[in-house]
Amino acid sequence: LQEELLARIAAADSAEALEAARIHALGKQGVVTALLKTLGAMSPEERLARAPAIQGLREAVAAALQARKTGFERAALDARLAAETLDLSLPVEPGERGSIHPVSQVMDELAEIFADLGFAVATGPEIEDDWHNFTALNIPDAHPARAMHDTFYFDRTDESGRKMLLRTHTSPVQIRTMVQGAVPIRIIAPGRTYRSDSDATHTPMFHQVEGLVIDRGITLGHLKWTLETFVRAYFERDDIVLRLRPSYFPFTEPSMEVDVGYQLIGGKRVIGGNEPDGWMEILGSGMVHPKVIAACGLDPEQWQGFAFGCGIDRLAMLKYGMDDLRAFFDGDLRWLRHYGFGA
Numbered sequence: 001l002q003e004e005l006l007a008r009i010a011a012a013d014s015a016e017a018l019e020a021a022r023i024h025a026l027g028k029q030g031v032v033t034a035l036l037k038t039l040g041a042m043s044p045e046e047r048l049a050r051a052p053a054i055q056g057l058r059e060a061v062a063a064a065l066q067a068r069k070t071g072f073e074r075a076a077l078d079a080r081l082a083a084e085t086l087d088l089s090l091p092v093e094p095g096e097r098g099s100i101h102p103v104s105q106v107m108d109e110l111a112e113i114f115a116d117l118g119f120a121v122a123t124g125p126e127i128e129d130d131w132h133n134f135t136a137l138n139i140p141d142a143h144p145a146r147a148m149h150d151t152f153y154f155d156r157t158d159e160s161g162r163k164m165l166l167r168t169h170t171s172p173v174q175i176r177t178m179v180q181g182a183v184p185i186r187i188i189a190p191g192r193t194y195r196s197d198s199d200a201t202h203t204p205m206f207h208q209v210e211g212l213v214i215d216r217g218i219t220l221g222h223l224k225w226t227l228e229t230f231v232r233a234y235f236e237r238d239d240i241v242l243r244l245r246p247s248y249f250p251f252t253e254p255s256m257e258v259d260v261g262y263q264l265i266g267g268k269r270v271i272g273g274n275e276p277d278g279w280m281e282i283l284g285s286g287m288v289h290p291k292v293i294a295a296c297g298l299d300p301e302q303w304q305g306f307a308f309g310c311g312i313d314r315l316a317m318l319k320y321g322m323d324d325l326r327a328f329f330d331g332d333l334r335w336l337r338h339y340g341f342g343a
């Protein structure tokens with residue numbers, strides 16, 4: 001009987017056939033089960049004599065079933081592995097990789113440099129009203145500076161009748177910050193600005209960063225130190241000299257334009273050097289006009305400060321050697337890669 005049962009198991013060529021063989025031997029009506037049941041009716045002596053053989057048969061059949069079952073499972077797994085191929089030698093799809101735009105990169109650098117000096121980052125709306133963009137900055141109606149800004153105006157006014165416009169500089173963020181009144185103030189305000197102007201060095205949309213410090217007893221010395229520290233950190237060298245030229249902005253008094261020294265190296269202007277070959281203008285600055293401080297509701301007798309405004313796109317061009325401002329906003333990856341920005 002054992003031989004016959006083992007032969008059945010060996011002949012089972014599928015999991016179903018094997019299950020049929022199991023039921024035939026060990027199922028409720030199975031032949032081995034029937035033999036096991038006969039043990040109960042036997043006399044103790046007879047049972048002692050016959051039990052080992054019957055138990056041995058059951059164990060042999062169970063072991064054969066298990067071995068065959070394992071064989072089928074392994075075969076099924078092998079078949080699946082063969083079917084589901086995964087070719088690890090295939091080249092990887094490169095996928096889309098992005099990179100930070102130079103303007104964003106410079107904004108991040110500025111935020112970091114000024115954070116070290118205790119400046120927070122402030123923001124304001126790009127759609128402004130003429131009070132914040134001009135009037136509060138001591139540029140009243142009909143002031144010639146308004147015409148110089150080539151302003152984009154909207155047709156509509158706001159609820160209080162103020163003309164709406166695209167901010168022409170980041171200086172309105174000075175106003176918005178001072179109006180909040182949380183003195184002392186140390187902020188930079190980077191962002192988009194707009195003027196109706198377009199050539200190789202002007203785009204209708206461009207970027208500025210504003211700086212504003214308001215505290216007690218702030219002097220030109222603080223302004224000069226801050227700008228020097230900023231420029232040296234930004235261009236990553238200590239031998240940079242600044243030249244402060246008297247200038248005019250309605251919202252600062254005195255006002256200064258600030259130049260950085262450059263050296264001519266192989267016909268190229270490289271910022272830095274203790275004995276510069278020439279000067280490049282990089283920003284406008286000055287002591288905040290008392291009228292501006294007063295327009296924001298602060299007492300100019302108690303609070304003084306300085307402000308500066310600087311073109312971010314120009315800062316990026318100077319640091320990374322780019323020469324056409326318009327290319328910044330063309331979205332041409334070849335241009336970005338050329339300057340080491342594209343992935």
Ligand code: PHE
Nearest residue numbers: 169171249284285307308309
């Ligand atoms: N807002 C000025 C401009 O756009 C720059 C500036 C800012 C000058 C702050 C002085 C102080 O030209």
